[in-house]
Amino acid sequence: MEYQPNKIEAKWQKYWEQEDLFRAENFSKKPKKYILVEFPYPSGDGLHVGHCRSYTALDIIARKSRMDGYNVMYPMGWDAFGLPTENYAIKTGKHPQEVTKKNTDNFRRQMKSLGFSFDWSREINTTDPEYYKWTQWIFLQLYKKGLAYKEKMPINWCPSCKIGLANEEVVDGKCERCGMEVEKREMEQWMLKITAYADKLIEGLKDVDYPERIKEQQINWIGKSEGAEINFKGVHFDGKSEIEYDIPVFTTRLDTIYGVSALVLAPEHPIISNFKFQISNWKKIEKYIKKASKKSEMEKKDAKKEKTGVPLVGFSAINPFTGEKIPVWIADYCLANYGTGAVMMVPAHDERDFVFAKKYGLDIKEVVAPVEIDKGIKTITEAYTDDGILVNSEEFNGLVSRDARVKMISYAESKKFGRKQINYHLRDWVFSRQHYWGEPIPILYCEKCGEVAVPEKDLPVKLPDVKKYEPTETGESPLANIKNWVNTKCPKCGGKAKRETDTMPNWAGSSWYFLRYTDPKNNKVFADKKLLKYWMTICPASQKECNKGGVDIYNGGMEHTTLHLLYSRFWNQFLYDEGLVPCSEPYGKRTSHGMVLGEGGIKMSKSRGNVINPDNVVEKYGADTLRLYEMFMGPFGDAIPWDTKGVVGVKRFLEKVWLLGEKVNDQAPNPNDQLKRLLHKTIKGVTEDIDNFKFNTAISKMMILVNEISKEKEIPATYYMLLTTILSPFAPHIAEEIWERSSLKLRTPRKSIFEQKWPAYNKELAKDDEIELVVQINGKVRDRIPASADITEEHARELAFASEKISKYIEGQNVKKVIFTGKLVNIVV
């Protein structure tokens, strides 16, 4: 009978749903396993084949884990707040909620058609007031602890559209919609103090099983650097008298302080606007600041781009170590949002400073000499940026850089003009958006009481209906126009109050959703404590409570490494400190998938017209083929181009498996020993490959087995059923169908294949009994000799030296060394 996926797939999807086979059971006696994939943003384009890839992979893990005896939770939900839906609403006038409903319905249908074993009873949606009530509640906890605060921050502003723009909407410094040059505009914004957790976020990585590259990316993003903050004395004449003030400077290279030629301020440094009227070249400075504000941070940091700057005429600074008076410049390669917004310029020992000093003719003074040479370099042709030995630094001469830094900090501390300082590259999280489609920030402004938190009993602060989804002309969110929503009473004094009209960024809802899955319908707390403990801390292996558990496996894309992954770790650590969740780290293990690219290796996009719609693939080849293909196409962690031709390969494989059913005969004689060994080897290989996320090689191993079995005239039913079982997590529909037919034939009770145990293999049979002993001369293969797998070194040497081919090479040669590795002999001559 022909393999017709369309006939069997819907049948089994319905069966699984009716039998409720994938429900995660709270407090089950079985060991728990919480398997999580990043929930999607339900865009109007529908499911991307890239989504299918990671959901299939984790579905394989989930299905196999159930067969291994775990109580698995594999949930799914929607991260539905965000710009694309809002923009779509602006264009069509449809309510974002309506659009979201349509999109999530479509996503859910597509997911179901692929046979993913999600526990749909736990489905969540970040835009559901019953969900965002708790997002707002967590914000209030942060607020109460002083971790949410307001600050003026620059946003992208289009003067023609009169709206704030997301970075993505700014193309080459211009508004994506109208092409107008984008300006920076200062606006009061809600900020979250993630920097308070910088050390904890580094520290927490020690206990979790993340790929090294992810840990490294996060650590570098946080960018902890230890150094010193030194107060330079700023001096200028205001027409009547000399004014003095401190200009703090952060440096990790205090050892180079005797080589400072100038002080450089960021264009946004407060000193500049404070003393605006005393700067004699103000016009020039103003022009420079305006130009700099248009540059992106990337442009400013670019070491290859020309460095520019303007001196602050009449201003100077005093180096507290030397007492020397040095000029003060402003330059945009000094960034306002890192350190103190002021840096000391040491041209001899910093590349950017060197280029800058050369261009503007500033002093270049060597103060650190390379350790190995001490030639007294006269003309410096490039910056020496490594540590070395101090020269030209008075009492610190002769010290190595590291010691010099320690001594210099003590000196600065004793003289009270400096101290040890740790700086982070990490910046606080801008948490305000002037958009409609996000969680309203639950804050009120009372005429008498000032800023007031919305009482918890009044949550959620629901999004009101609006007519227009565009922001207002003042740059405020569209909510500002809904007067009867904005105007409210102060919960403290009952007086007049206005609501905050900013909404939260899309990242808010996704920063804690993994907690909600444990108890998705609770309306008293964000999740029940006992359920959090059960799902987040019970170690599946020991069934005992431990603090390292959290989600057992969390899969997502590399693109989320420094934002979502860090933000959600921050929220969880905060909730842990508040005693609200039982583990400090949310995810015990992190894995990541590679992107699915279009044919030819370019990104899939509507504009390129190379988007593959999973619906079409399912219709043409079946869900099992799509699943299997996406797992077979390459290593799970790598980006891989789609290849429609490649799909037929796995379809043929499934057809082959299907047709094997015709050869099954329970009276069949046991196949030969080699095939039996291959079967056990395959079970072992597939088991290990799934556990190691090596799905592509697991499939190739099954292909090899099927190719071998196909050569037999008759196949015992046990072989066929074992093969089907190890295939079942990959291609669940065909496996169920084969299992049912085999069960009927064997008259065993009908039960889902997913209620079966994962097969064990015989360790002895899974080993090779014969090998080809490889004989090398100087590392080059010269002969292969069949031998027993447990050959001794002595015997292997005998065989090697007895070989005719080998004797050719060693005749008249001096054998220096013989290396034996168990299956290889290397003779060094």
Place this chain on the structure above:
RNA sequence: GCCGCCGUGGUGAAAUGGUAUACACGAGAGACUUAAAAUCUCUUGGGAGAAAUCCCGUAUCGGUUCGAGUCCGAUCGGCGGCACCA
């Protein structure tokens, strides 16, 4: 630019520091067929040779090692992130 990753046949790729190219696609030849499709069998990194066999080959250059696709250094090329796309 900075941080992280990757580079192997015509293509997707496989390979605990130990036989480079498993598995699959494509291509070529053949079988079956009136024919086509499907299916099955064989060939398929480059070069030399009638063959046995030999030489070269994992982006480039160099190093470590008995032995390097794998480890180290440099270079070139590609991808992800760079804080308001998610």
